[in-house]
Amino acid sequence: MNQKGFIYTGNLLQTVNYYPSGVPFTLTDDDPVTDRLGKPFPSMSIIAHEFKHSSQFDTGELSLSEGKTYKTPLLYDKIDEVEAYKRGSYYGGPKYSIDNLPQLYAALSDTQRNCFNVKELKQYVGINLSEKHVNQLKHRLRTTFQQAVRFNGTTYY
Numbered sequence: 001m002n003q004k005g006f007i008y009t010g011n012l013l014q015t016v017n018y019y020p021s022g023v024p025f026t027l028t029d030d031d032p033v034t035d036r037l038g039k040p041f042p043s044m045s046i047i048a049h050e051f052k053h054s055s056q057f058d059t060g061e062l063s064l065s066e067g068k069t070y071k072t073p074l075l076y077d078k079i080d081e082v083e084a085y086k087r088g089s090y091y092g093g094p095k096y097s098i099d100n101l102p103q104l105y106a107a108l109s110d111t112q113r114n115c116f117n118v119k120e121l122k123q124y125v126g127i128n129l130s131e132k133h134v135n136q137l138k139h140r141l142r143t144t145f146q147q148a149v150r151f152n153g154t155t156y157y
Helices: 044-058 078-089 131-145
Strands: 003-008 022-027 147-151 154-156
Touching (some): 131 154
Antiparallel strands (some): 147 154
């Protein structure tokens, strides 16, 4: 397997040609993750942690807020962080439970929030959305929540 990618830490909605920060990486069979110079990442656990969040977004477990809003994502909870730290722990990072997460996560919900159980979204999941419903959902996500979500194989914002 040979793949190239980029981890972006800027605004989700920026154009493809401009990202203020990020980490380019290459995945190969011989050297799992290296930077653009071919050197191993200083902390594979951080990469694994963030890739877990990417997977959570892809499966409707996590929403992403637009960088300038600084809102807590609608679909974000302590369980998301526990799972991400668990993934990072496979590469030497710390492992936490809900009870001993770092203080910066204290305000997050202890119960799982995903597109299947949050009332604002669950009505749209698992059905074929009409154009009216898609427009209604997109409007709500942009104006009320300022968040992007993904479910049924589609990203909505």
